[in-house]
Amino acid sequence: MRTIVVKPEYEAWRAAARHLLAQRVMPDEVLWSDDPQEASLFVGEDLLAKQPASEAIKVPSAFMDMAKSAAAHTDSKRWALLYRVLWRLTLGGERYLLSMATDRDVRQMQDWCKAVGRDIHKMHAFVRFRLVGVDAVTGREQFVAWFEPDHRIVRLAVPFFEKRFAGMDWSILTPYECAHWDGKRLHFTEGVACSSAPDEDALDDLWRTYYRNIFNPARVKISAMQSEMPKKYWKNLPEAPLIAGLIAESAERVQGMLAKEERPAKPAPKNAYLESLHRMNQDEAP
Amino acid sequence: MNITRKLEILADAAKYDASCASSGAARKDSRGSTGVGSTGGSGICHSYTPDGRCVSLLKVLMTNACLYDCHYCINRRSSNVIRARFTPDEVVQLTLDFYKRNYIEGLFLSSGIIRSADHTMELVIEVARKLREEHHFRGYIHLKTIPEASQALIAKAGRYADRISINVEMPTQQGLNTLAPEKNLARTEEAMGHIREKIDERYAEKRKPEAPKPPPFATGQSTQMLVGADASTDAVILGCANKLYTAHRLKRVYYSAFSPIPEPSVILPLKAPPLIREHRLYQADWLLRFYDFKVEEIASAAAPNLDLALDPKLAWALRNRETFPVDVNKAPREMLLRIPGLGVRNVERIVSARRYTRLRLADLIRLRLQMKKLLPFIITADHHPAKLGLDSDSLRARFLPPPEQLELNFDAPPAPVASDFLSVRSGEL
Numbered sequence: 001m002r003t004i005v006v007k008p009e010y011e012a013w014r015a016a017a018r019h020l021l022a023q024r025v026m027p028d029e030v031l032w033s034d035d036p037q038e039a040s041l042f043v044g045e046d047l048l049a050k051q052p053a054s055e056a057i058k059v060p061s062a063f064m065d066m067a068k069s070a071a072a073h074t075d076s077k078r079w080a081l082l083y084r085v086l087w088r089l090t091l092g093g094e095r096y097l098l099s100m101a102t103d104r105d106v107r108q109m110q111d112w113c114k115a116v117g118r119d120i121h122k123m124h125a126f127v128r129f130r131l132v133g134v135d136a137v138t139g140r141e142q143f144v145a146w147f148e149p150d151h152r153i154v155r156l157a158v159p160f161f162e163k164r165f166a167g168m169d170w171s172i173l174t175p176y177e178c179a180h181w182d183g184k185r186l187h188f189t190e191g192v193a194c195s196s197a198p199d200e201d202a203l204d205d206l207w208r209t210y211y212r213n214i215f216n217p218a219r220v221k222i223s224a225m226q227s228e229m230p231k232k233y234w235k236n237l238p239e240a241p242l243i244a245g246l247i248a249e250s251a252e253r254v255q256g257m258l259a260k261e262e263r264p265a266k267p268a269p270k271n272a273y274l275e276s277l278h279r280m281n282q283d284e285a286p
Numbered sequence: 287m288n289i290t291r292k293l294e295i296l297a298d299a300a301k302y303d304a305s306c307a308s309s310g311a312a313r314k315d316s317r318g319s320t321g322v323g324s325t326g327g328s329g330i331c332h333s334y335t336p337d338g339r340c341v342s343l344l345k346v347l348m349t350n351a352c353l354y355d356c357h358y359c360i361n362r363r364s365s366n367v368i369r370a371r372f373t374p375d376e377v378v379q380l381t382l383d384f385y386k387r388n389y390i391e392g393l394f395l396s397s398g399i400i401r402s403a404d405h406t407m408e409l410v411i412e413v414a415r416k417l418r419e420e421h422h423f424r425g426y427i428h429l430k431t432i433p434e435a436s437q438a439l440i441a442k443a444g445r446y447a448d449r450i451s452i453n454v455e456m457p458t459q460q461g462l463n464t465l466a467p468e469k470n471l472a473r474t475e476e477a478m479g480h481i482r483e484k485i486d487e488r489y490a491e492k493r494k495p496e497a498p499k500p501p502p503f504a505t506g507q508s509t510q511m512l513v514g515a516d517a518s519t520d521a522v523i524l525g526c527a528n529k530l531y532t533a534h535r536l537k538r539v540y541y542s543a544f545s546p547i548p549e550p551s552v553i554l555p556l557k558a559p560p561l562i563r564e565h566r567l568y569q570a571d572w573l574l575r576f577y578d579f580k581v582e583e584i585a586s587a588a589a590p591n592l593d594l595a596l597d598p599k600l601a602w603a604l605r606n607r608e609t610f611p612v613d614v615n616k617a618p619r620e621m622l623l624r625i626p627g628l629g630v631r632n633v634e635r636i637v638s639a640r641r642y643t644r645l646r647l648a649d650l651i652r653l654r655l656q657m658k659k660l661l662p663f664i665i666t667a668d669h670h671p672a673k674l675g676l677d678s679d680s681l682r683a684r685f686l687p688p689p690e691q692l693e694l695n696f697d698a699p700p701a702p703v704a705s706d707f708l709s710v711r712s713g714e715l
Binding site: 099100102107121125126127128130160162165166168201206209210213214215218219221222228237243246247250254256257263265272277280 | 547642
């Protein structure tokens, strides 16, 4: 039994896993850890270099994609399971394994991928940029956002922001890692505290005006809202403080509509287009 | 009138349009430009309001003044609502400001009809043109079009928009005659036909090797039908939807339960929105598009309305119980799709896994399928249910929700989902 301590990153796991696989180490002979307390024991990145070149083991690319995504999950069991699946797919002779959604290991990996995918999707949805200034030299607007992902997804999530917001400078701050874009280059820095980010924007009021008015009080479906926008996100959403009030007053607003006197139809005003329309409708009537 | 007041009025005026999809656009993004925006892939819901609806686009009207008198609509000319009108620059600025803060991923612009169809179309198109040409905006744009607008203007709208739509509103001309006297179903369909031709032309151009890239055109069109405003049955509604899907290849038909408006018309008294019916229509729509069901199988002339208590697939299975149980290890894909409780993704998983193993109940449990719903309808290596020889009422009763959940009123809980019905089923299978 050996213990492998890796940095909590896909690349670190992959380097270690390739090394172990080349030595034909069975999954149950390895204990995996990414405990930062044991950082001094991290497997060196030189492992990759030591890879015996002749031992090219073919791994389905679908597995590598899934592994990259599952690696971003925070479950400490993921490194061991990823290695076991890798072993089964290759030396274990189960090349078809990924087709078996009914397999316990595959199912677990899919669950992690799904959780990570959802976390990325919610980050794309719920990041709120706040304008902090305009670059004096380039004239580019500069925005900062704060987000708290459940998993280590910043690097997986930011290519989307780079494509969408290429024309502005932005930083997305999170507790474990921050991403920055200046129009040319994406770079990453250490995580920061929530207090480093601005907590409002001059446009937030206008956004709340929109949110309040696009809501239809006659069809309240609170659970549908919460399943897609769980409460844990609310503290960073400028529109969320409106929710309780909108729900509370909805029944009364609907009663108001029902109590309102029905209005008679108004005759058509004199308008050439409307007249032509009415003529067309009459001509087409059977 | 300041911009906040205009936004209040013109967002309120737009909220009865159910569509908010922002998926299915051609892939484009802002890299290498001074603008912002990207589209392609699945849409993003940037927020949810307490009505459970997704907010992905800034959905507003250019103006809520309108020549038409559609009695279900808050903006009809007979309504006493306060009127407002955006300038094109105001909508452009709002869109960009909201987009840069990641509140939204695009604009859904519609308008009351003022002066004429062409004049109104021009106003709407001008906003899209400014966004695309002056601000290099590459986000999602959905433009509502007017069937009577000139073809040249509809073509121009399609050049700037990712999606265009015309609402049919009612599945029959008879319904329109009473409730929307200016609207005409035949003209709407004709316009949809022209739009489909343009969408098809562009796809054909794109497929030609070595041809220059064709100018952009919207990648799809959608529509909306009101539910519960006129007397149309579900069979009529689904029949109309099916025709639009096949004849004009619409991407989506939205069903919108007629819901109270602050300015009711004497011709269309208010009532509670039929939310469960709307939910069942969406489920039926899914069966048409992804499960190879025919309209007559879901809603026939003999039983033209969907069962509100059961989802339409389960209701079909109970009417066709001689088809079951189905062996998940052997049945063809199209038969698996007919099993209640089995969705498209899980059918794919089963088809792919059964090539390597004989599926047992434990395998299906690991797929987290709704076992209680499935069990009477399937055979696995270790499960063979008694033939569904029960008399029709008792089998149906197993899946029914408690009666109080069926009451429909303004305080009603959200429409029950299939899993809600399972908890009440009793007895061993």
